[in-house]
Amino acid sequence: MSARFITYLHSMSFLNKGFSLFIFAGMLFSGCKVMSPKAYQSMLNVQDSLNQGWRAAQIKIDNLEDELAKLQADTASLGRKLASLEKSLSSSSGEVKKLAANLAEREERLKEVEDVLRKREEAGNLLKDKLQRALLGFRESGLTVEMREGKVYVLLADKLLFPSGSIVIDQHGKQALAELAKVLDTQPEINIAVEGHTDDQKVRRLGQIKDNWDLSVLRSTSVVRYLTEEEGIDPRRLIATGKGEFTPVDTSSTTEARSANRRIEIVLSPKLDELYDLIK
Structure with a gap:
């Protein structure tokens, strides 16, 4: 190999050692033939x-490694979220089952209460029909039977029971109460509330009767005493109250309105023990 060729190789400082060795080896295998600058430049271009x-x-490999690391981190994060959701879903499933059981229980209780109320209404309607038939002969004397909010109301005008200003039941009134008692005897599950009502006219002072409060209460207790003492109704089933002139059925000031307001209302309602047991 000539000194000129070795000097030329040293002058090419930008070549790396590996590639120089590659060229050198090529020259050796080519019989140490000197490579032309053009051929050498072509070889350099191939190396570049x-x-x-x-x-x-x-760069692509580095990018792929970065993407792989990101995917691994995302996968781990999604795995943790999935585990958390599965745990939450399991807990929610238990809550849903508990709520479903509570709902079924409440629906069952609702059905029971509805059944009791329906039976009460049916019993009330039957009682109303029975009373209307039993007291049919007293309608013209001021007796009516009504159904309100599951209760039966027997309304008796004061003239049917009492002489004017009196608290003593007359004979006609006793007959009406006797017919009423016959029906009540067959309905031991019915509670009885007797309410006395007056008009808004002030009463004259009549012995123990000082005002409309007294008149309404004493007339009510007179009816209760008759039903218990004369007709044998269990006194534990009865309540006597007086409401004076403060719950009128007609608020006008006519004679007819005042007459309608002077009344005894006998309120019949079924015992609610079964219903109370359900809602405890």
Whole structure:
């Protein structure tokens, strides 16, 4: 190999050692023939192209490694979220089952209460019909039977029971109460409230009767005493109250309105023990 060729190789400082060895080896295998500058430059161009391809490939590899690391982190995060959701879903499933059981229980209780109320209404209607038939002969004397809010109301005008200003039941009134008692005897599950009502006219002072409060209460207790003492109704089933002039059925000031307001109301309602047991 000539000194001139060795000097030329040293002058090419940008070549790396590996590639120089590659050229050198090529020259050796080519019989130590001197490579022309053109051929050498072509070889350098090939090396540059290979280096650029290698760098591009390395960049892609680096990018893929970054993407892999991100995917691994995302996968781990999603795995934790999934585990948390599964745990939450399991807990929610238990709550849903508990709520469903509570709902079924409440629906069953609602059905029971509705059944009791329906039976009470049916019993009330039957009682109303029975009373209307039993007291049919007293309608013209001021007796009516009504159904309100599951209760039966027997309304008796004061003239049917009492002489004017009196608290003593007359004979006609006793007959009406006797017919009423016959029906009540067959309905031991019915509670009885007797309410006395007056008009808004002030009463004259009549012995123990000082005002409309007294008149309404004493007339009510007179009816209760008759039903218990004369007709044998269990006194534990009865309540006597007086409401004076403060719950009128007609608020006008006519004679007819005042007459309608002077009344005894016998309120019949079924015992609610079964209903109370359900709602405890």
